[in-house]
Amino acid sequence: MALDEVVADTRAGRSQVLVLRGEAGVGKSALLEYLAENAAGCRVLRAVGVESEMELPFAGLHQLCAPLLGQLDRLPDPQHEALSVAFGLRAGGAPDRFLVGLAVLSLLAEVAEERPLVCVVDDAQWLDRVSAQTLAFAARRLLAERVALVCAVRTSEPAAGGDPWRGLREITVQGLRDDDAGALLDSLVPGRLDARVRDPIVAETHGNPLALLELTRGLNSGGAGRRVRSAGRAAAGEPDRAELPAADRGAPGRGAAAAPGGGRRAGG
DSSP states (O other), X not given: OHHHHHHHHHHTTOOEEEEEEEOTTBSHHHHHHHHHHTXXXXXXXXXXXXXXXXXXXXXXXXXXXXXXXXXXXXXXXXXHHHHHHHTTSSOOSSOOHHHHHHHHHHHXXXXXXXXOEEEEEESGGGSXXXXXXXXXXXXXXXXXXXXXXXXXXXXXXXOTTSOXXXXXXXXXXXXXXXXXXHHHHHHHSSSOOXXXXXXXXXXXXXXXXXXXXXXXXXXXXXXXXXXXXXXXXXXXXXXXXXXXOGGGTTOOOBOOOSSGGGOOOSBO
C-alpha cells in the first residue's frame, strides 16, 4: 500500500511527498488518519486548511510548524529571521519568501535528525496561498532528510492562481468498490436491504462513503419509505436523483482504493 511505503521509506532515510486527491467525503481524511496511526517511531505534525483563514498569510504554515518553534535557533541567521518575522515572533517588513521556504526546509530536516518526521496536511485546498506555495517549495527539495509530507486536496476546489501541488507525486482517491459499498450500506441500515434497493443506492452514490452515511441517516430517521421508493424507480431504470440527499447527487466516481484491505474508511 502506498501509505505504508511512505512511512517505510521515510524511516529508511528517503524523503517522501504524496498528494491525495479526491472529492469530498471519499475517504482522504481517513487515509491521513491511517498514516498518522501507523507512523510508529516517527514524529507526526498536523495541519488542516481552514477556509476562513485563506486570506491570512502563513496561517497554515504556522499551524504545522508551531510545535517546532523552539527549534528556530538551529537555523542559519537569515532563515531564522525570515521565519520569525513570518510567524510574528519579531518585527520586520514582509519576509523574503525564498528565505522562508528555505527556513521551513531546514527546520524540517533539522527536526528529522532526531527521528523521522511525518507531516500531514488535510484540506490543503484551503491553505492560504503563501503557506501552500512554501510547503510545495520545500516538498520539491526533500531528498534524504527522513521527512514525509502527505497532503489531501479536494478536487472540486480549484486553487486560485494555479495549483501549487501540481507536479508532485499524487494518488486519486476514488469511491468504494460496489461490494464494499454494499457491505457498508448493509452495516448502517437496520435489517437487510433488498438488492433491488441496495444496488441502485450504491450506483447513485458511486461508492462515496460520506454520501452513503448521509443517506442512511435519512433512512434511519423515518425517511426510509421515500428513499426506498426512489431506489425502486432506479431499479426500474428511472432513477429519481431529486429524492436522494444533495451530497449523493454528483458524487465522485467509484473504484479501488488505496486503503487497507481494498476498501476505504469513511471521511474526508
